[in-house]
Amino acid sequence: MLHAEPGTGSAFDPASGFVRLMDGLAADPGDVVVTKTSRNAFTTTNLAQHLQRPGRPIS
Structure with missing residues (x-):
């Protein structure tokens, strides 16, 4: 991130x-x-969607 x-x-x-x-x-x-643009990584990104995808690697 x-x-x-x-x-x-x-x-x-x-x-x-x-x-x-x-x-x-x-x-x-x-x-x-x-890449986030605020302190909260969930408000300005699609991080939640990536975390909910089974088998999807996160860096």
């Missing part, structure tokens, strides 16, 4: 280049990488 605040100019703005998986980590094909 990533946290992003687009357009803020902060470290969490994707344009800063800091919103990415940590060095040494990579999503495998078929993995889900969720």
Whole structure:
């Protein structure tokens, strides 16, 4: 899960280049990488739907 605040100019703005998986980590094909834009990961993402899918890997 990533946290992003687009357009803020902060470290969490994707344009800063800091919103990415940590060095040494990579999503495998078929993995889900969720990017949230609020403190609550369920309000601005489709995380709940991914968690309810049987057999679906989450990163």
